[in-house]
Amino acid sequence: MFLVASDYDRTLASEKNGFIISDEVKEKVNEFSKKYPFVVVTGRERKFIKVLAKGLNPTAWVLENGPLLLIGEKEIHLVDEDWFEIRESIVEKLEKLGLRYSIGKIIIYLDNVGNFSNxxxxxxxxxxxxxxxxxxxxxxxxxxKGLLELVKILNFKGKIIAIGDSQNDIPLFKVADYKVAVANALDEVKKIADLVLNEENGKGVISLLEMIESGNLFKKIDIN
Known part of the structure; x- marks a missing residue:
């Protein structure tokens, strides 16, 4: 048995389409999820996923980059209460830096702040x-870590296949048995992947799911 864990932005959904999932990808994931566990692991908040991925029905979601799990309508927060005091102190520092931010249920988001990484x-x-x-x-x-907590809750005992494109997918790759990068992934992600797909974004995910269903993926790897 195996579980597929997929990133959302630039993996399931293309930036060119405003990160709205295509009907083709949605239908494939929904069909696949009826037979095998499929988890979307994303930095997105639930309120944005509801708009961008309307009609997408995976087995479960790992949201806000790990600390928020969604199984059906049940939310599980993986956070200590003292985090919210810590978050307030961080927000004060961000305001002093003059940075614009938004706050999710747990984490803080900042767009296009690469110049402030230090x-x-x-x-x-x-x-x-x-x-x-x-x-x-x-x-x-x-x-x-968010995915591993979900795996425990689902009582899943098999192998994990992860697919992603960016820096925050590297921790996801570290807990996976098999790592897959879409064609538009960053080089640092491709370097640690077991397989780099020829297709970008959702078309790459469709290709991976078809390889799994046909058994062709397992001819390349020892994952059973």
Missing amino acids: KLRFDCARVEWNRNDAMIMPKNMDKG
């Missing part, structure tokens, strides 16, 4: 990057 370092929190966008979250949390 100033976005906190002993009390973890900073994850997705290209030039930053996410500030509890120190002990990332996509990989």
Whole structure:
């Protein structure tokens, strides 16, 4: 048995389409999820996913880059209460820096702040990057740790196949048994992938799912 864990932005959905998932990808993932566990692991908030991925029905979601799980309508927050005091102190520092930010249920988002990477370092929190966008979250949390907590809840005992494109997918790759990069992935992600697909974004995900269903993926790897 295996579980597929997929990033969303620039993996399931293309930036060229405003990150709105295509009907073709949606239908394929929904069909696949009826037979095998499929989890979307993303930095996105639930409120944005509802708009961008309307009608997408995976087995579960790992949101806000790890600390928020969504199984059906049940939300599970993987965070200590002291985080919210820590978050307030970080927000004060961001305001002093003059940076624009938004706050999710747990994490802090900053768009296009790559030039401030040296100033976005906190002993009390973890900073994850997705290209030039930053996410500030509890120190002990990332996509990989969020997925592992979900796996425990689902009582899943098989292998994990992860697919992604950017820096914040590297922790996801670290907990996977097999790592797949879409064609538009960053070079640093491609370097650690077991397989780099020929197709970009959702077309790459469709290709991967078809390889799994046909058994062709397992002819290349020892994952059974």
